[in-house]
Amino acid sequence: MSILILADHNGHSLKISTRQAVTAAKLLGDETHLLLVGANLDELIEEARQLSGVNKVLVADAPHLIHAVAEDIAPLITCIAASYRTIIGGHSSFTRDVLPRVAAMADVSMISDVIEILDYRTFKRPIYAGNLVATVQSDDPIQVLTIRGSRYKPSESNPANTADVERIEVPTQGLQLATWQSETKQSSDRPELGNARIVISGGRSLGSQEKFQATLGPLAEKLNAAIGASRAAVDAGYAPNDAQVGQTGTQVAPDLYIAFGISGSIQHTAGIKDSKVIVAVNLDPDAPIFQIADYGLVADLFDVIPQLTNAV
Numbered sequence: 001m002s003i004l005i006l007a008d009h010n011g012h013s014l015k016i017s018t019r020q021a022v023t024a025a026k027l028l029g030d031e032t033h034l035l036l037v038g039a040n041l042d043e044l045i046e047e048a049r050q051l052s053g054v055n056k057v058l059v060a061d062a063p064h065l066i067h068a069v070a071e072d073i074a075p076l077i078t079c080i081a082a083s084y085r086t087i088i089g090g091h092s093s094f095t096r097d098v099l100p101r102v103a104a105m106a107d108v109s110m111i112s113d114v115i116e117i118l119d120y121r122t123f124k125r126p127i128y129a130g131n132l133v134a135t136v137q138s139d140d141p142i143q144v145l146t147i148r149g150s151r152y153k154p155s156e157s158n159p160a161n162t163a164d165v166e167r168i169e170v171p172t173q174g175l176q177l178a179t180w181q182s183e184t185k186q187s188s189d190r191p192e193l194g195n196a197r198i199v200i201s202g203g204r205s206l207g208s209q210e211k212f213q214a215t216l217g218p219l220a221e222k223l224n225a226a227i228g229a230s231r232a233a234v235d236a237g238y239a240p241n242d243a244q245v246g247q248t249g250t251q252v253a254p255d256l257y258i259a260f261g262i263s264g265s266i267q268h269t270a271g272i273k274d275s276k277v278i279v280a281v282n283l284d285p286d287a288p289i290f291q292i293a294d295y296g297l298v299a300d301l302f303d304v305i306p307q308l309t310n311a312v
């Protein structure tokens with residue numbers, strides 16, 4: 001039985017979480033099919049065909065799928081699901097929207113945020129905000145998973161790999177259960193939070209949106225780092241939603257993570273545990289962040305950051 005991977009893409013290129021899902025799928029050793037859903041997918045099809053480990057590219061290409069919603073994608077997958085033993089996606093907001101719906105429609109369990117694949121039906125996943133790791137085994141006929149990307153290297157492109165392409169039948173219009181209205185994109189020269197080699201994050205202690213940007217921005221610029229934030233900082237409006245790091249935000253795994261004025265709640269640390277080196281700067285020597293930090297500095301971030309920026 002084959003594996004189906006739901007590709008996450010931006011219309012022009014595959015997201016890194018998709019490449020990471022391909023690597024995870026390879027561990028299961030079965031024939032791997034990558035499903036592209038969207039409109040005008042020719043450019044993406046070429047990229048997908050050359051992805052090492054992909055045997056076939058399935059294409060659902062129709063004008064109304066240009067901003068496809070989970071309500072329209074899940075029935076497409078359900079139609080072909082019976083041919084697969086495993087359906088995988090990276091752990092992105094897109095797949096977290098679509099795949100639970102697929103699992104519900106197929107009447108099987110959703111197994112999300114897998115960090116280790118033991119065999120085709122046995123997986124490890126974090127629970128209780130990452131404080132425990134559960135080993136789960138499912139007897140369902142189809143396993144529907146999202147995998148935590150930071151655990152898997154992205155699959156590389158290999159021009160010698162030219163996977164077959166198969167177009168699947170798509171209804172002429174969406175179900176209209178939900179429709180796409182608009183999206184706001186922020187463009188930045190900085191690396192994407194989920195893939196950055198260095199992430200610097202700020203908490204509630206930054207005090208305002210202006211101070212958040214003015215304090216962290218120059219340092220991020222010098223380090224070519226992505227800027228993250230605690231949920232408290234996001235809720236206070238100091239940083240945008242997509243900067244949130246943690247259990248309900250982005251899970252990061254950079255070489256270096258620096259937390260400035262972040263207390264270190266379990267919901268925050270759940271999202272940074274895979275970082276190679278964690279540095280924390282906090283006024284409170286008893287702040288929980290110091291329990292997981294490799295290097296800790298008890299100091300005022302407003303003194304430290306300008307000094308660090310100059311030193312870099």
Ligand code: FAD
Nearest residue numbers: 203204205230231232246247248249261263267268283301
């Ligand atoms: P605080 O807890 O207020 O800590 C501020 C810290 O800054 C303190 O440690 C203080 O000593 C220090 N400080 C103050 N001034 C300075 C200074 N000048 N210099 C240096 N240090 C200073 N949180 C997340 O971050 N991500 C999540 O994904 C997330 N998901 C959640 C999900 C649920 C269901 C729930 C209930 C909560 C979630 N939270 C999440 C919120 C989390 O519990 C904490 O409330 C939040 O992380 C606290 O943010 P903070 O550390 O910025 O603020």
